[in-house]
Amino acid sequence: MSSSLIHVGIVEDNDEIRQTLALIIDGTPGYSCKMVFSNAEAAVEALRNSYVNVVLMDIELPGMTGIEAVKQLKPVAPDMDFLMLTIRQDDEAIFNSICAGATGYLVKDTPPTALLQAIQEVADGGAPMSTSIARKVIRSFHATTPSPLSSRETEILKLLCDGLNYRSIAQQLFLSAHTVKSHIKNIYKKLHVNSRAEAVGKALKDKLI
Template sequence: MAEPILHVAIVEDDEEIRQTLALILNGTPGYYCRHTFPEAESAVRDLPELLPRVVLMDIELPGMNGIEAVARLKPLLPATDFLMLTVRQDDEAVFQSICAGASGYLLKDTAPLDLLRSIREVSEGGAPMSAQIARKVIQSFHRSQASPLSERETEILRMLSEGLNHRSVASALFLSPHTVKTHIKNIYEKLHVHSRAEAVKKALKDKLI
């Protein structure tokens, strides 16, 4: 029995990438792409009426980002699977995407054949992820079983262990110095320590970072 033809929509601001993806889909039996969007706002407006089976969603978009777009669209399109296709590999992007309602997460260097397989897989109930992303998810799961720290606190503590001060951490993470200080205070309380050196030592000993 032939596999069902999958209606795929694309949200991608890079015109060359957007057109290439559409060509791959429309040139492969079992897939078609009639609708592409250069930014999230028009996708959020139009996709609920178009009812695609799968949406390939970039994250870094002009205006609204792809994660917010998924969070808005998923309640309106419960039968649609959202597959992130991005250059972002950081933990925060991965887990925010999953929390927003994405069913899979691929990097843009994914080979065309693997991309097609992933689209089919997600439409059949799977959760495809690039190998690097799957490893991050597993590592985070392992950390969460033993670590009292949040993902953000772990990230900040890791940066402190590399010698950055709180202002440098704030700049790197686009946070205010006050917010970083609050996170550091919470880290100290959770680890029952009183200094950065003690926090880093305990985190390394307990394999929290």
């Protein structure tokens, strides 16, 4: 990995910081920094069809925030990685950035060696982050509410998520369609919903399945 050139982009409104970062990166063999922007709007426009591998993105920017920029760029450039730049470790903002599509973050006073290493790690498919951020990410993985459903109901809910109707579910579980309907009615009661779509929505959002 370290043999190929890493193309880095920078989006940072503070002139000094931006130029310093660019100098460090472009001055190091193996790193190239041609795409530099002082606002998110210009960056989104120019980066969408670029060959840039890793973007250092300031979170606080005039106009569009860095988080919003990532949200727009990630879908159109899925292979582009984003490292957010922050003054200090702000767990909430960083977590939101990650939800938006960022891979990790850097605090702005990171020494050059660590900066370059973080970029390298990201390019190599890693995601450098503190343990507290990692925990936040993991937590949002897991179910927060304990499921009120019985195992049979959970089983049926899974099949609902696949779009099966009464009959198909009944066949799959060797039940009568009446029974399936009965279970689904109970699921609705317990989840406080009254349609398949809402049940599926709640099930997946609350990680009940």
